[in-house]
Each structure stands twice: as structure tokens, then as C-alpha cells.
Amino acid sequence: MSEVRVLLAALGFACMSIKETFEKLEGKGALIGYITCGDPNLEMSLKITKEVARGVDILELGIPFSDPIADGATIQAASDRALKAGIRVDDCFRIASEIEGTPKVFMTYYNLVLQRGIDKFLSDCVDAGVSGLIAPDIPIEESDDLLRASEEYGVDLIFVVAPTTDDARMNRIIEHTKGFLYVVSHLGVTGAKDSLYEGTINFIQHVKTVADNRIPIAVGFGISTPEQVENIIKAGADGAIVGSAIINLVSEGMDDEGDFKRLRDFLKSLREAAHRA
């Protein structure tokens, strides 16, 4: 199965790659929406995830981990709910495989990849149509095994740069990252913020200059409103990543069509902001 997908992917038949997704937007900003798999349970998560997938350009699926050190209260709570509902890593692959038409990447912590086995994890990604992986606790120094395997399976390994990353290091990271470069907007963990941090816009402009169009850059951490999305795209980002704000909305309850409409409208406002800028 996975050999067939690899072959199809190589021939360009499988779902659209991350690179192509950015290319097809022709300079418009991409909205990348994050949701934690299995929150609040498998059945609801599948419904919610499908809705989010329809409203974004790229879907970032979080595989919940018991000890998510790079995440703030919102994603911690979402991970807790999912794990309490008994979600397994297998379920996350199942959710991913049911989402069609939107490019998908996984975001999870390295231990879950290791325990599945790097090769199996990536070959399962290929089977489930997942085109990329973000592991926030794998800096380039520790990524040799994962890099080798991700190239073999054709899964984009997406690296992170932060305001503490100097230019020499940023250049090395840019040489290794595939799909896009994940730009952490400020010093901190994930979590919706009312306004952008001072310095975020400058940082985006700086990363854009260093990246020099070698790779699309997408900015995440703290982004929660259409206005923020618009501002970071205007500053030069190719994509905006929104996670906690979506989860905050969803965790208020998704009981009826009205709730789903609110989610749809929110994503629409974010995406319009990204595409407008």
C-alpha cells in the first residue's frame, strides 16, 4: 500500500503537496488551521476536523501527547480531553485518512514518533495522505534519523525558527526544512493572544529576508484574529497558523448546527484575511 502511495506521490497523483499548495495560492497568504485529534472524543473530533479542513488551506493535526512542553493551557487541555477519551495514535491516523481534499500535516512530540518507529510512522503518514510532520522538540541537531526517513518516504519535515535563532542557525534550518518554515512569533508557548507581540512584525520581515524565497514561511503561536492574520501576511509571511483560537471556540461546545456555523464563519473570516493581504 505505502509503496503505491509513494509511487503516486512521486508521480504527482496523490493529494497536493505543501509546496504546491503555496504555489497555487499565487502570493495570497495561506490559512493553516490546527486542531487536536480526538478532542473531545473520536466521533466529535472527526466531525470537527472535517469542518476545519473545509475552512483552511492546510490542516495541521495535533496528535495529543501527555507532556506537551511547547503548548499552553488551551492545547494542553485539548490533549488531556483527547487522552482521557482514550484516543490512541492509531485513531489519529484514522482521522487523518478520513480527511480528503485538504493538505494535511501532523504536529506531535518526538516520543510518539519514536515509539511507533520512525519508519512506520512515516509510512503510515503516506498511507493516510499526511504530507508533513512538525515535531516541536526535534531541533536540527537531533534530526538525522528523522531527516533520512522523511526524505525516503517523501514526507515534509517542517522545522521551527524562533526569535532566539541567530542568522547562521536560521540558514541551516532553512536548508533542512521542507514544505514550509514554521516561524514561532514570540518567546512563549502556544495560546491565543489578543494582540501581536511587539517585535513579531520585525521578526517576520527578518525571517523573510533570510529565507529569501527559498521556502514559504508560516507564522504561528498566539495568532487568533483576522486582523492579526492580515498583519502578519502583510509583513511578508506566506501563511498564518491558528490553533488555540480554533480550539477555544470548539471547546465551548459543538452541539448543533449553530455551533458549526460559528466555526465556519470564524474560519472564513481568518481565511479571507489571509487571502486578502
Next chain:
Amino acid sequence: MVSEGKFGKFGGMFAPEILVPSLKELDAAFKRFCSDENSKKELEYYLTEFAGRETPLYFCSNLSREYGCKIYLKREDLVHGGAHKLNNTLGQALLAKYMGKTRLIAETGAGQHGIATAIAGASLGMKVDVYMGSVDMERQRLNVFRMKLMGANVIPVETGSRTLKDAINEAMRDWITNVESTYYLIGSVVGPHPYPVIVREFQRVIGKETRRQILESEGKLPDAIVACVGGGSNAIGIFYDFLKDMNVNLIGVEAAGEGLDTEMHSASCCMGTDGVLHGAFTKILQDDDGQIKTSHSVAPGLDYPGVGPEHVYLQEQGRVNYVAVDDSETLDAFEILCKKEGILPALESAHALAHALKIADEFKDGIIVVNLSGRGDKDVETFAAKRGVLV
């Protein structure tokens, strides 16, 4: 790409990108600090005049008579603050100052590392915030108050199992957010490189003194050294300078809790499997997906589902033997030391003593050194409750 800080295949720097430059800066600063004469002198001054080093290597005549071998205790319980933890916190707080940091953050389980950080902070004039799981705050109430008395701010952690591992998660999140002004003063030989090395180097003073002292009193090295292993800092501290002495048996004692055949233990070396937790590739307690399990021990300082990577390396090399002692054996040893020697051990340290008493027969007429890593005032309430006594 070159990865640093490995012990064989264990260790490493599995940390978010925000922290990587700071970890590298810390590594470089630590190397400078170690070769800086003024810094060395200052640390020695604090260890001697403030912490009360060197600590005695005490010969337990009553226990020795009863168990048929010479039992010595390395009295880290007599270090100011009541545990070996101050060796590390004084070292790292001075390092933090040397680096120009103004704020210390720490995690704590038993409260001993939190207290040792609070003490170092008060004495060196630095602001201290300590993260502590709310479960641990409840079972170590006295220590919470002691930290506050020393001017530290204690922040309850309500996530996950609300114990040590979650306190480390929160401390790391704080560090990620305040990395420029803040020094994360980690309490054991765990975490990403360079922490396992830094903490080991500051705890090696235990083994250096022990070596000198036993040669003075016995004219030879001991047959065995026994230490409890939570993250593993007191153990690596006493083992390290004996690693080349192959005739010295080194034994690390983990917490078997309610038994290794139950889920209620903290024995990562004995029962764990390879994985990444808190920035290091090491042995951890996890399910088959890789989710971290909740650990258990009657000794809160051992209640952690991981262990320092260097210990896993030493286990793999066969140099150190890792065993586990359960809650009930520990409580017995706690009582024995009180009754026979008039010394109140920490429940953590009582694990090491319990194992030493168990193997005394194998070392007839030999010498066993037990690292008595801390004193047990904090554990009296727990002991009483376990024995059904009201205090």
C-alpha cells in the same frame, strides 16, 4: 548535524528551538565558569561556610554490629537545607549570576530542590519561582511553607498527574517564555544537555569527599556504594569518582512503590523503555503509544517516570547495577535507622539504606557506603499516616 551531550546513545538536546540557543549558551558559560578561578573559589566558600561541607562519612556501629559488615553513611542529610540538593543549587545559582541572569525558576517534587533553590536565591539575592504539583504540595506542606519563608514564590501545577513531571513541564514553559532573563535551575541529572553534565559536576563533591574519607578511615575503597535514584543526582554524585574502580560495586536503588509487578512504581532503569522525556533520550515509563505514565513512590523525590540519561548508559555498560525497593521495605528501613542510630533519613534515602541492609550478607566483613541524601523531617507525617499513627 552534530548532536552534543550524549552518553552512548542516551542524552541529547531534544528541546524546542526557542531553547536550543540558550542551552548552547549555557553549555559555553558553564565551561567558562568551571575554569574561572574566582567562581571556583566563590563556590567553595559557599559550600564550606554556608552549606556546611564537608559532610561526615559516619560509621554506623550499631547497624554494623547487627548486620555483620561495616556500614557507613555519607551524611548529605547534614547539608544546610537537609539534602544534597544545595550542592547543585549553589553551583547553578552562582553560574546564573555569572551569566547575568536575575531570576531563578525551579521544579520540585519533594520540595527539597525547591527549598535548596530558595536558599540559594535568598543568599545570593535572586528572585525565585518554584513550580510544584498540587499533589506534592499537599503531601509536603511543611516544605511549601519553608520555601515561602525563604522568599520563594511557589506556583501550584494543576496539569497532568500534578506531580514532579508536570512541574518540570511548567518550568520549561516558563523558561521558553522568559528565556532571556531567567535561569532554569533544574534539580537533577535530567533534562536536555548540558543539564545532566552540569548537575553531575556540582554533585561530584559527594564522591570526592567520600573517597578521601574512606581512604582515611579504612585505608581502602568500599566494597559497595548504594544510593537512591530519582532523577539520579545524588547517585551520580557519589558514583562518579569511583567509576574506574571496578572492585567497588555501585548500586542505584529505584522506587518499586507498591511493587514492580504493579503500575504503581517509579523504576525507570529497571522497568522503563527507551524514549524521549524532558529533552533527553533515556529510559522512561510509558505506554506502547509513547504516552508518559504516572509514577508512584512513597518518597516524592523519587516519584518521576524518567531517569538521568547517564544512568541508563552506565546500566547498559554494566558498570552500575540498578535495583528497586518498595514502599514497605523503605518504611521499615526509615524506622530502623531512627531506632538504631538516632538518624532520621529522608524516605528517598531510606530506599538506599533498605537495599544496603538487604545485601549486607553478601558483603560479610566488607564495607558498604550508603549515600544518605537527605533528612526525613519532611516525611514524619507520611510515615505516621502509613503506620496509622496520629501526630
